[in-house]
Amino acid sequence: MKGSVAYRSIQKRGLHIGLLPEMAAAVNPATPISLDHDLGVLPEAGRRLTVAQYADHVDDLAGRLWAAGVRPDERVVIYKTANADHWMLAAAVSRVGGVVVNLSPALDPATVGVLLERVDQPTLLTDGAKFDHLADLPLADLTRRVIVSDADRPGTVPLAGLAGSPRVAPVVRPIDEAAVITHTSGTTGIPKLVVHTPRTQGIRLVPQWRLLSLMRKKETVAINVPFVHSRMVAAMSLALLREYPVLLMRETGPAEVAEQFLRHRPAFVEALPNSLMEWEELADDPRAPFGSVKVFSSTFDAIHPATMSKLLHASDRRGALFFQIYGQSEVGPAVGRAYFRGSAHKANGRCVGWAMPKGAARIRVVSRDGNPPSETDPGYIDVAWDGIAKTYFGEQDRYDTNRDGEWWRTGDVGYRTRFGCLHLLDREIDMIPGVKSSLEIEDVVLGRLRELTELVVVQGPKGEPVPVICTVDDRPLDLDRWRTAAAEFPRLADPVQIPQAELPRTATLKVQRLALARRFENRLQEQA
Template identity: 80%
Template structure:
C-alpha cells in the first residue's frame, strides 16, 4: 500500500486512529518513531521504535482492554501522566470500537472529576500518579471501572494483568458517529468536550497533506504538542502516512530540546507557539540546533513576529519558512500562511492567513453591529466546512448557540483585508474598552523589549488595560525602557510583574486571561 492510497481510503471511509498504525505499517513498516522519553506502559520497549512495532503495541493494548471488559460504544476517559503512550492507548481504545475521551494531565482533580461525571460512568484509563491526584474523588460512583496503564492501586485493574490476552478483530465505528472526544482549552471556565467523528478527522488532514507533499525526501518530523490534543491525531496521521521519521518530544526545557534537535536534525518542527517562544534562546546556541530545520509549523495561536524571525534566522536551510495555521478544536485548520526569513520580522502578527485550497475551510466575518466589519470595527469570525466538530458532548444546546446552519462562530473577532487576509484581533470575551486589539499591543511591545518573556493585557477595575508581564529569569523590569516601548499606547495602566511560573496556563500553554484578571482583582482587594 502507498501513502497516497491509504490517504484516499481515509478520505472515503474516515480516519480511525485504531487502524492508523496498521495502515501506516502497510505503507512502510520500517518508518522510525523516536521518543525523548520511555513509554510508561511499555517501559522496556526503548525509545526507538518502528511503525510496525508501534502497531503491534497498539494491537496488544487493544487485546488487554478487551480482556478487561471494555466493549464497543463504551466511553473510555484517558487521564494520565503526560507520555507518548497516551496516543498509543487512545488508538487501542479506538481499535475495539470504544470512544476515547482525552483529558489533559494538566487538569486539576476537580475539573477532571466534572468532565468524567459528564461522560456518565465511563471506564477510566489512568495511572497510579493520577489516581493519587484523584484520591478525594468518588470514582466508584462516577465510573464503570478503573484501569491503570502503569502503577497498581486498590480498586483498579492493571493492564499488566492482561498481558498475553488473545488478539481481537478491530471494530470500525460509523463514519459520522463519535470516535474521539477532546476538550477545549478552558480559557474561559470548565472545558467543553468536543466530539470528533472519523469523517471530521479525515477531512482535517487535507490542508497539511498538501503542504507535506512539497517535501522531496522522507526527513524527520519533530512533534512537540500535547499528546491528548485533537491536533495530535492529524500530526501523527500525516507524518506516518507520508513515511516521515517521527520524533515525539515530551520534554520542553530548552536544554533537552536542543539535545534532541542536534541528534535527530528534523526537517520540520511542529510545536505550540509558547513553546517556540520559550526556545528562542536556542537560536544563539553555537551548535545550531535549528540549523537543519526547513519548516516551522504552529497550528494553535498566532505567534509573535519576533519569535518567527529569530527561528527562521537560526535555520541554515534555503527557503526556510514558518507555516502558521489559525484554527481551534471545534473547526480544525481554518486559514493559513507562510512566512519567510526576509519578511518575518516585518509581519503583522494579527494577519493569520488566507483561505486554503479547494476543499478546505471557508471563512467569513460577520458584523457585530450592522456596520461592515473593518479594522476599527471588527466582526465575528465564522468557519464552515465538513471538518467542524459534531457537537459538545452532553451540551448540545451550548453547541447550537455557536452554530448558524453550516457556519460556526469561533468566538474571535477580526476583519479581512482587501487582499483577503484574515486578521484576528482578539477573543470577544477578552476585548478591553479603548484597545483596538490586545494581541496587537502585546505583539508590538514584545517585539521592542527582548527581556520580556510574556505580556498579557487584562481589564482593570476601572476597565483600563493593565499589562501583566514576565521577564527572562524573572529579572526586575527596567521602567525607563518600558515607558519608551509603550509610548504609542498611552491608555495602558502601570505594568504588573509576576513570576513566569505563576502565569495560569491551559494544556496548550495559552494564558488563561480570565483567571489572570481574577487573580489581579484579588491582589487589588488584598491591598485595600
C-alpha cells in the same frame, strides 16, 4: 498500500486512529518513531521503534483492553501522566470500537470529577500517579471500571496483568459517530468536550497534507504538542502516512530540546507557540540545533513575528519557512499563511492567513453592530466546512448557540483586508473598551523588548488595559525602556511584573486571561 492510497481511503471512509498504525505499517513498516522518554505502559519497548513495532504494540494493548471488558461504543476516559503512550492507548481503545475521551494531565481532580460525571459512567484509563492524584474522587460512583496502565491499585484492573491476552479483530466505528472526544482549553471555566467523528478527523487532514508536500525528502518530523490534543491526531496521521521518521517529544525545556534536535536533526517542527517562544534562546546556540529545520509550524495561537524571525534566522536551510495555521479544536485548521526569513520580522502578526485550497474551510466575518467589519470595528469570525466537530458532549444546547446552519462562530473578532487576509484582533470575551487589539500591543512591544518572555494585556478593575509582563530569568524590567517601547499605546497602565511560573495557563500553555484579570479585582477588593 502507498501513503497517497491510504490518504484517499481515509478521505472516503474517515480517519480511525485504531487502524492508523496498521495502515502506516503497510505503507512502510520500517519508518522509525523516536521518543525523548520511556513509554509508561511499555517501558521495555525502548525509545526507538519502527512503525511495524508501534502497530504491534497498539494491537497488543487493544487485546488487553478487550480482556479488561472494554467493548464497542463504550466511552473510555484517558487521564494519565503526560507520555507518548497516551496516543498508543487511545489508538488501542479506538481499535476495539471504544470512544476515546482525552483529558489533559494538567486538569485538577475537581475538574476531572465534573467531566467524568458529564461523560456518564465511562471506563477510566489512568496510571498509578494520576490514580493517586484522584484519591478524593468517588471513582466507584463516577466510573464503570478503572484500568491502571502501569501499576496495581486496589479495586482497579492492572493492564500489565493482561499481557499476552488474545488479539482481537478491529472494530470500525460509523463514519459520523463519535470516535475521539477532546476538550477545550478551559480558559473561561470547565472545559467543553468536543466530539470528533471519523469523517471530521479525516477531512481536517486535507490542507495539512498539502503543507507536508513541501518536504520532498523523507526527513524527520519533530512533534512537541500535548498528546491529548486533537492536533496530535492530525500530526501523527500525516507524518506516518507520508512515511516521515517521527520524533515524539514530551520535554519542552530548551536544554532537552536542543539535545534532541542535534541528535535527530528534524526538518519539520510542530510545537506550541509558547514553547517556541521559550526556545528562542536556542537560536544563539553555537551548535545550531535549528540548523536542519526547513519548516516550523504552529496551529494553536497566533505567534509573535519576532519569535518567527528569530527561529527562521537560526535555520541553515534554504527557503526555510514558518507556517502558521489559525483554528481551534471545534473547527480544526481554518486559514494559514507562510512567513519567510527575510520578511517575518516586519509581518503584521494579526494577519493569521488566507483561506486554504479547495476542500478546506471557508471563512466569513459578520458585523457585530450593522457596520461593515473593519480594523476599527471588527466582526465575528465564522468558519464553515465538513471538518467542524459534531457537538459538545452533554451540552448540545451550548453547541447549538455557536452554530448557524453550516457556520460556526469561533468567539474571535477580526476583519478581512481587501486582499482577503484574515486579521484576528482578540477573543470577543477578552476585548477591552477603547483598545483596538490587545494581541497587537503584545506583538509590537514583545518585538521591541527582547528581555520580555511574555506580555499579556488584560482588563484592569477600572476597565484600563494592564500589561502583565515576565522577563528573562525574572530580572527587573527597565521602566525607561518599557516607556519607550510602549509609547504609541498611551492608554496602557503601568506594567505589572510577575514570575513566569505564576502565569495561569491551560494545558496548551495559553495564558488564562480572565483568571489573570481576576487577580487584580481580588487585589482591589482586599485593599478596599
